[in-house]
Amino acid sequence: MARVLIVGAGLTGSLCAALLRKETPRPVHLTVWEEAGDSGGRMATARSPCNPQSTVDLGAQYITRTPHYAKKHQSFYDELLAHGILKPLTSPIEGMVMKEGDCNFVAPQGLSSIVKHYLKESGAEVSFRHRVTQINLRNDKWEVSEERGSPERFDIVVLTMPVPQILQLRGDIANLISECQRQQLESVRYSSRYALGLFYEAGTKIDVPWAGQYITSNPCTRFISIDNKKRNIESSEVGPSLVVHTTVPFAVTYLEHSTEDVQELIYQQLESILPGLPQPVVTKCQKWRYSQLCPPQGVVQLNVILNICQLNQSSKFSTREHYVDLRCSLENTGSINQAHMRQPGGGILVGNFIHDTFILPAHL
Ligand SMILES: Cc1cc2nc3c(=O)[nH]c(=O)nc-3n(C[C@H](O)[C@H](O)[C@H](O)COP(=O)(O)OP(=O)(O)OC[C@H]3O[C@@H](n4cnc5c(N)ncnc54)[C@H](O)[C@@H]3O)c2cc1C
Numbered sequence: 001m002a003r004v005l006i007v008g009a010g011l012t013g014s015l016c017a018a019l020l021r022k023e024t025p026r027p028v029h030l031t032v033w034e035e036a037g038d039s040g041g042r043m044a045t046a047r048s049p050c051n052p053q054s055t056v057d058l059g060a061q062y063i064t065r066t067p068h069y070a071k072k073h074q075s076f077y078d079e080l081l082a083h084g085i086l087k088p089l090t091s092p093i094e095g096m097v098m099k100e101g102d103c104n105f106v107a108p109q110g111l112s113s114i115v116k117h118y119l120k121e122s123g124a125e126v127s128f129r130h131r132v133t134q135i136n137l138r139n140d141k142w143e144v145s146e147e148r149g150s151p152e153r154f155d156i157v158v159l160t161m162p163v164p165q166i167l168q169l170r171g172d173i174a175n176l177i178s179e180c181q182r183q184q185l186e187s188v189r190y191s192s193r194y195a196l197g198l199f200y201e202a203g204t205k206i207d208v209p210w211a212g213q214y215i216t217s218n219p220c221t222r223f224i225s226i227d228n229k230k231r232n233i234e235s236s237e238v239g240p241s242l243v244v245h246t247t248v249p250f251a252v253t254y255l256e257h258s259t260e261d262v263q264e265l266i267y268q269q270l271e272s273i274l275p276g277l278p279q280p281v282v283t284k285c286q287k288w289r290y291s292q293l294c295p296p297q298g299v300v301q302l303n304v305i306l307n308i309c310q311l312n313q314s315s316k317f318s319t320r321e322h323y324v325d326l327r328c329s330l331e332n333t334g335s336i337n338q339a340h341m342r343q344p345g346g347g348i349l350v351g352n353f354i355h356d357t358f359i360l361p362a363h364l
Contacts, residue, residue: 002028003153005144006124007132008160009034010041014115016158017122030122031154033130033146038112039119041160042291045110046284048199048241055110056197056227056241058286061212062089063111067101077105084108085117091230095214106231132159134171145171162290163188190290192251193222196266198280200239208274220250220269239281244270251288259285 004020006013009032017030038044041059048054063086065077080086089104098104107113119126134145141153159166163185167177177185200206212225223245228234244266254262263285271277 002155004028004030004156004158005142005152005154006030006032006158006160007034007144008032008041009036009039009115009119009126009128010160011043011115011118012160013041013158014039014118014122016160017124018118021122021124030124031152032119032122032124032126033132033144034126034128035131037128039115039126039128040112041115042288043111043115044286045107045112046197046286048239048282050199050281051202051238053238054199054228054241056199056243056284057107057111057225057231058195058197058243058284059288059291060111061106061223061225061230061243063105063107063114065103065105066099070101070103080114080117081105083117085113087232089230091211091232092209093212093214093225093230094210095216096212108231108233110231132169135169135173136171143171162190164190164290189294191248191292191294192255193248193288193291194246194251194254194262194266195286195288196244196246196263196270197227197284197286198242198244199282199284200241200278200280202235202237202239204239204278206240206242206274206277215273218247218269218273220246220266221273222247224270224273242280248291251291255287255289259287262287 006017013032013034017032020028020030043060044058045055046058048056070077077086085107086105087108089106096104129148131147132144133147134151135157136143136145136151138153141155142157143151143153144157145151159169167182167185206226208226210226211229212223214223215221221244223243225243227241227243228238229240234240246266254265263283266285267283
């Protein structure tokens with residue numbers, strides 16, 4: 001049975017795994033390796049250590065269905081809505097720019113529940129705290145090394161982490177990328193942000209008329225959300241949670257500072273915006289070094305195709321037919337987020353379904 005490794009348990013990795021399971025007619029063994037201790041990636045949902053029912057979305061805040069996505073991928077939204085994983089965003093978000101025909105959704109259990117849903121559907125074997133460090137070609141297979149265990153061999157590897165992290169990988173993969181392709185990939189830029197999550201005791205009142213607010217006049221703070229209110233899950237037994245996203249310039253200035261120091265600065269600014277805010281019981285500060293793609297480079301560059309090798313027609317997984325199956329499955333992966341992908345005509349491929357992904361069929 002062909003072995004496929006998906007690196008990264010974010011939205012791209014999880015949806016890719018679910019679609020491969022659903023749409024590939026041949027049996028495949030799916031494995032997901034994730035460097036963090038939980039799934040979600042940039043759709044991370046943090047839990048309060050004092051009460052695991054109290055959660056906060058530290059990365060993405062809501063899912064926007066544009067008319068274009070609705071036309072192409074309505075079934076994905078329908079499935080998530082039917083499972084109660086997505087619900088329409090109904091609470092007020094001040095300063096939110098809505099384009100005509102757009103519809104926003106929140107995830108009552110936190111956005112990481114989307115990722116967890118797809119991972120479960122995929123039946124993939126998921127290993128956390130598996131940080132991929134090297135990828136080599138060994139006897140027509142991709143040998144993938146992670147920080148702790150022994151290397152393992154796969155027929156296909158899909159890399160879903162942000163491009164700069166892909167470029168940090170060692171081994172043959174580094175030499176298979178031509179200088180020109182490397183330059184293109186190196187020009188892909190991401191913004192950086194910090195997120196600060198605050199958890200409060202049950203019964204705490206945060207007295208603001210909105211569930212979220214975009215801030216335009218503060219050098220540090222870009223977005224504040226009373227996260228449970230945004231998700232319509234106010235309860236007398238679970239305390240409220242709040243999330244702050246910083247501006248990009250603030251994050252760039254403090255990118256290499258200690259998280260403790262940065263957390264303090266974000267909190268001071270928050271208090272100046274919301275004087276009288278109650279004291280949280282726990283806080284969680286997250287640095288997003290690679291937060292969101294900076295247009296326009298991202299859009300252009302992620303359609304790069306690395307057409308380095310030809311597929312071996314006789315191999316188990318890499319027949320052209322099978323490859324097309326895989327490609328079709330992956331094309332759909334971009335369903336609920338930005339996505340495009342190009343057909344490389346065989347070989348190593350970089351697409352941006354969702355944002356940034358490599359597919360490496362073995363067998364040169
Ligand atoms: C602050 C912020 C706000 C956002 N707001 C929105 C929003 O409101 N709406 C929206 O649609 N999108 C939003 N986004 C973007 C959205 O979160 C991302 O587009 C989406 O989550 C990307 O998913 P992904 O799976 O492609 O990447 P990721 O979520 O980054 O997943 C990649 C995974 O790979 C893992 N990984 C990295 N390196 C390795 C390695 N060497 N070995 C193993 N695993 C590795 C990472 O830990 C991560 O889990 C936001 C992002 C941020 C950061």
